[in-house]
Amino acid sequence: xxxxxxxxxxxxxxxxxxxxxxxxxxVDTLGALRQTITTLNNLNPRPDIVVIxxxxxxxxxxxxxxxxxxxxQALAIPYYVMAGNHDDRQQLKAAFADHSYLQQHAxxxxxxxxxxxxxLLALDSSVPGQPYGELAxxxxxxxxxxxxxxxxRPTLVMLHHPPFASGIAHMDRQPLRHxxxxxxxIARYPQVERVLCGHLHRSIQxxxxxxxxxxxxxxxxxxxxxxxEEGPAHFCLEPxxxxxxCWTPQQGVVTHQCAxxxxxxxxxxxxxxxxxxx
Numbered sequence: 703x704x705x706x707x708x709x710x711x712x713x714x715x716x717x718x719x720x721x722x723x724x725x726x727x728x729v730d731t732l733g734a735l736r737q738t739i740t741t742l743n744n745l746n747p748r749p750d751i752v753v754i755x756x757x758x759x760x761x762x763x764x765x766x767x768x769x770x771x772x773x774x775q776a777l778a779i780p781y782y783v784m785a786g787n788h789d790d791r792q793q794l795k796a797a798f799a800d801h802s803y804l805q806q807h808a809x810x811x812x813x814x815x816x817x818x819x820x821x822l823l824a825l826d827s828s829v830p831g832q833p834y835g836e837l838a839x840x841x842x843x844x845x846x847x848x849x850x851x852x853x854x855r856p857t858l859v860m861l862h863h864p865p866f867a868s869g870i871a872h873m874d875r876q877p878l879r880h881x882x883x884x885x886x887x888i889a890r891y892p893q894v895e896r897v898l899c900g901h902l903h904r905s906i907q908x909x910x911x912x913x914x915x916x917x918x919x920x921x922x923x924x925x926x927x928x929x930x931e932e933g934p935a936h937f938c939l940e941p942x943x944x945x946x947x948c949w950t951p952q953q954g955v956v957t958h959q960c961a962x963x964x965x966x967x968x969x970x971x972x973x974x975x976x977x978x979x980x
Contacts, residue, residue: 708820710858711742711749711779712945714900714918715757717788718773720765725923726937731760734922734942734962735773741962742944743778749946751817752779755900755918756786756828756862758794767797785811785828786862786900787835787876812841814848820895820949823848825861833876835863835901842887849891856949859888860898864917866908872935873902873925885911895955896947905943905959916957919943 717725722732742752759766774781783798785791791811795804803813810826823845827835849857865881867874878884888894888911896914903920904927919942926936942962949955972978 706818708818708949709747709749710817710820710947711752712755712898712918712947713738713752713921714755715786715903715920716754716759716770717757717922718759718766718770720763720769722769725760729923729939731922732769732773736776738921738942738944738962739773739777749779752777752781753822753860753898754781754783755860755898756784757788757900758783758786760788762788762790762793764793764797767793771797782815782822782824784824784860784862785826787828787833789828791826791828791830810838810841812844819856819951821852821855821857823857823859825859827861827863827878835861835878836880837861837878837884842883846887849887849894853891853893855893856895856954857893858896858898858947859894862899863901864899864906865897865910865915868902868906869929870902870925870927871931871933888913895949896957903937905945916945918945919959921962
C-alpha cells in the first residue's frame, strides 16, 4: 500500500431545489453549490475526493436530483454521495445510477470505498419520512464486519446525523437515536480516524468513542447558534464552509475548516529581506 497524503473534502446539507428555487424563500442553495464547486476546483492541491454527507436536496424529488446532477458536472474532482433526512433513497440511487458504489446495498445508501491508503465507510442514518436518524442493527453489523476486516487501515466512518447533542435544542430534538450503539462499535477499532456527519449546518467537534466526531458546516445557510433551551428553529447566512480532512502517515488526519468564496489576500507577512512587515 502506497503511503502518501490524502485530501478528502467534506461538504454537506446542500438542500438543492428544482430549477434553483430559493429555500425558505431566502437561500440560493444552487448558487451556493456553484460557488462551493468553484472553491473546491480552485484548491491547490485539489482534494483527491469530495464526500457529500447528506441532505443533497430539499424534498427528495426527481427534479431536484436532476438539478443537483447538472450542477455537479462542473466539479472536477471525484465525488461520493450519502443520504440525509431530506433525501429519498430510491430517487437518490436512480439519479446517481452510474455511481456503482451505491449498489453495494439493495435498500440503504451504505457503501465502502478506498482513497489511497484511506478507507471510507458510509452509513445510512436516514429514516424515511422522519427528521431524526437511526442506524439499523444490520448497519451496525456491517460496520463491525468492515472494520474488523482491515484493522490496520486508517478509516473515516460517515453518517448524516451527528451521534451527539449539540446544545441547539431544536436540532437535538431530531438526533441520531441510540448513538451509544455506534459508539460501542467505533470504540473497538482504533483505526477510525474520524466520524464525519452533517445535519447541524455548523462545524462542531466532540471526542467520541476514542476518536473525534466532526460535523460539517452547510454550503449555504447555517443553523443559528442559540444554546437556550427555548431557542427557536432559525437559520442564518453566516459564511458557508466545508471541511478538508488531510491524512498523512506521520500523524493521521488533520481537519481544516475552510470558507467558501473569495476573500481579500493572501498577503505576505515578511519583506523580501526577511524582516517582518511593520
